[in-house]
Amino acid sequence: xxxxxxxxxxxxxxxxxxxxxxxxxxxxxxxxxxxxxxxxxxxxxxxxxxxxxxxxxxxxxxxxxxxxxxxxxxxxxxxxxxxxxxxxxxxxxxxxxxxxxxxxxxxxxxxxxxxxxxxxxxxxxxxxxxxxxxxxxxxx
Amino acid sequence: xxxxxxxxxxxxxxxxxxxxxxxxxxxxxxxxxxxxxxxxxxxxxxxxxxxxxxxxxxxxxxxxxxxxxxxxxxxxxxxxxxxxxxxxxxxxxxxxxxxxxxxxxxxxxxxxxxxxxxxxxxxxxxxxxxxxxxxxxxxxxxxxxxxxxxxxxxxxxxxxxxxxxxxxxxxxxxxxxxxxxxxxxxxxxxxxxxxxxxxxxxxxxxxxxxxxxxxxxxxxxxxxxxxxxxxxxxxxxxxxxxxxxxxxxxxxxxxxxxxxxxxxxxxxxxxxxxxxxxxxxxxxxxxxxxxxxxxxxxxxxxx
Numbered sequence: 001x002x003x004x005x006x007x008x009x010x011x012x013x014x015x016x017x018x019x020x021x022x023x024x025x026x027x028x029x030x031x032x033x034x035x036x037x038x039x040x041x042x043x044x045x046x047x048x049x050x051x052x053x054x055x056x057x058x059x060x061x062x063x064x065x066x067x068x069x070x071x072x073x074x075x076x077x078x079x080x081x082x083x084x085x086x087x088x089x090x091x092x093x094x095x096x097x098x099x100x101x102x103x104x105x106x107x108x109x110x111x112x113x114x115x116x117x118x119x120x121x122x123x124x125x126x127x128x129x130x131x132x133x134x135x136x137x138x139x140x
Numbered sequence: 141x142x143x144x145x146x147x148x149x150x151x152x153x154x155x156x157x158x159x160x161x162x163x164x165x166x167x168x169x170x171x172x173x174x175x176x177x178x179x180x181x182x183x184x185x186x187x188x189x190x191x192x193x194x195x196x197x198x199x200x201x202x203x204x205x206x207x208x209x210x211x212x213x214x215x216x217x218x219x220x221x222x223x224x225x226x227x228x229x230x231x232x233x234x235x236x237x238x239x240x241x242x243x244x245x246x247x248x249x250x251x252x253x254x255x256x257x258x259x260x261x262x263x264x265x266x267x268x269x270x271x272x273x274x275x276x277x278x279x280x281x282x283x284x285x286x287x288x289x290x291x292x293x294x295x296x297x298x299x300x301x302x303x304x305x306x307x308x309x310x311x312x313x314x315x316x317x318x319x320x321x322x323x324x325x326x327x328x329x330x331x332x333x334x335x336x337x338x339x340x341x342x343x344x345x346x347x348x349x350x351x352x353x354x355x356x357x358x359x360x361x362x363x364x365x366x367x368x369x370x371x372x373x374x375x376x377x378x379x380x381x382x383x384x385x386x387x388x389x390x391x392x393x394x395x396x397x398x399x400x401x402x403x404x405x406x407x408x409x410x411x412x413x414x415x416x417x418x419x420x421x422x423x424x425x426x427x428x429x430x431x432x433x434x435x436x437x438x439x440x441x442x443x
Contacts, residue, residue: 007303009368014298017370023341024378028297036207043206046225081339090338090379091201091295098227103155105409108342119343123407126437127334127345134374 022133027089035087041065041075042088045095054099081111142242142316142323146191147389147397147418148180150275152198152330154267155409157231160274172435176403177275177415179428183401184276189425191326193239193286195246195312196269197388198330200291201226203266210296211258213308215250216265216289217243224264233270233279239286242319246288249315255308265289272330275415292388294331294381298369305384306365309391316392329389331382333404334375335411344377345412347438350404353383354414358399361390379411390418398424399431406437 018026025031032039041062044050054061062072067086074082075096083093090107097107109119122128134140156173159165165174183189203224205211220237223230247257269289277284293299300308309327316325333353336344353376356364365387372381390397400417407413419425 009301014369018297018373021341021373021378023339024336024373025339026297026373026378027295032207032296039202039207043202045227046203048225048229051227084338089202089295092207094201095227101228103158103409104153104337105155108337108410111339112342113340122343123345123410124437126347126406126440127410127412128336128341128343130344130346130349130375133341133344 020136020138022136025084031087032089033087035071035089035092037066038071038075038083038086038088039092041067042092042095045099051099078110080107084111142319142321142325143423144313144316144327144392145324145419145423146189146326147393147416148276148326148328149332149386149389149414149416150272150328150330151332151408151411151413151415152268152271153409153411153413154226154271157267157271157274160279161232173405173408173413176405176433176435179401179433180276180403180415180417181278183417183428188324190324191285192323193242193288194326194328195288195290195316195392196272196328196330197290197292197385198268198272199294199382199385201266201268202295204260204263204291210293211291212293212300213255214258214260214291215243215247216260216263216291217247218261218263221263221265221269221289223270224266226266231267231270233274234282236265236269236273236283236287236289239288242316242321242323242325243288245319246312246315249318250308250311253311253314255311260289260291263289268330272328290388292385294384299381299384301369302365302367302384302387305387306361306391309388309393312388313392313394327389327392329386331385332376332380333383333412333414334377334380336377337379337410339378341377343410345406346375346377346380347406347412349375350412350414354402354404354416357386357390357416358397358418361387393418394420396421398427400425401428402432403435404433404438405435412438
């Protein structure tokens with residue numbers, strides 16, 4: 001056996017670790033599958049004509065994408081945490097907040113439960129410290 | 141023969157592009173960032189430093205690739221690449237001009253070296269590729285060198301391991317060094333440093349992790365390359381995983397490097413930003429003066 005084979009990673013252990021990070025949803029295959037239609041909808045907003053059509057009648061546009069009711073509602077509410085629960089990924093969803101003329105800082109801040117001002121202030125002061133938010137089980 | 145003379149790391153966050161586009165590079169918030177890049181902009185214009193070609197390692201942010209195609213390692217072999225429309229219209233920057241001869245040579249060499257590359261003959265490039273060019277070259281009418289875009293999947297799990305990235309860099313170096321034309325080639329690793337853009341933990345910054353990462357990248361990349369994904373995620377935030385791409389750059393520089401310049405700043409929007417110039421020790425030039433710049437909140441004492 002080559003060295004490469006000896007270093008093989010156990011996929012179940014690898015994936016299980018991701019559930020141990022507080023306030024974080026890693027974009028695993030499971031999430032990618034769940035969010036396929038939601039993410040593809042977001043990608044469609046890379047075209048100006050689609051952005052116009054979406055903004056003119058959001059609900060009708062969303063009905064073209066075979067979304068779950070929860071995913072559709074999350075988009076209408078611009079609830080980015082809920083969209084991520086539905087399998088959305090922030091880089092795909094960036095097409096949605098860009099369509100709204102919003103920044104990554106706006107979208108990220110909106111997911112923290114803080115106001116935009118509080119979030120901006122936290123970042124200016126050095127960001128969120130990792131202490132206590134590395135591991136749920138480990139509590140460190 | 142072609143040679144890898146230099147490795148550069150840089151952030152690629154879209155807010156930097158927006159700051160340039162809206163004329164905010166001199167304001168209180170952004171000026172420390174652009175001042176930190178100025179020595180790199182000056183250095184690269186010095187005789188001998190301007191690359192003929194940059195192999196630009198970055199991640200596509202759901203622009204060229206949607207959920208239908210997710211290549212782990214890909215290489216742009218086209219004549220040119222247009223800036224992508226990421227939802228607010230394409231960035232108003234020049235087209236990226238490729239180097240198909242070298243790109244195809246690297247692609248073939250890597251495949252023979254057991255890296256099964258995806259070859260891209262048509263692709264738009266997003267902020268991951270064009271913001272680094274803006275940060276290093278400013279706002280020229282045309283980019284001053286050829287660029288081979290090298291997208292790496294760090295979005296859909298699992299991304300490649302640090303180890304795999306480091307070894308890939310070594311294979312890129314060998315590929316470049318077997319190209320018969322005399323070319324000054326840079327390998328740039330982009331993205332990072334610590335940041336998280338999603339969920340209640342968004343806004344995570346880990347200065348200690350970042351500074352250790354820089355230190356180890358320079359001195360002991362072999363050990364650094366063994367860091368598992370979970371450690372990046374816990375310590376550097378969910379989007380901090382982009383740092384595996386820096387190991388591709390580092391792998392392309394050989395065993396020992398000289399750090400010509402290090403810039404570290406907190407915060408650039410949601411992220412901690414790191415920009416380095418590294419060169420293989422045996423052919424390294426003079427370090428910049430000052431050699432290290434920290435700014436923004438990175439200067440404050442550790443809690």
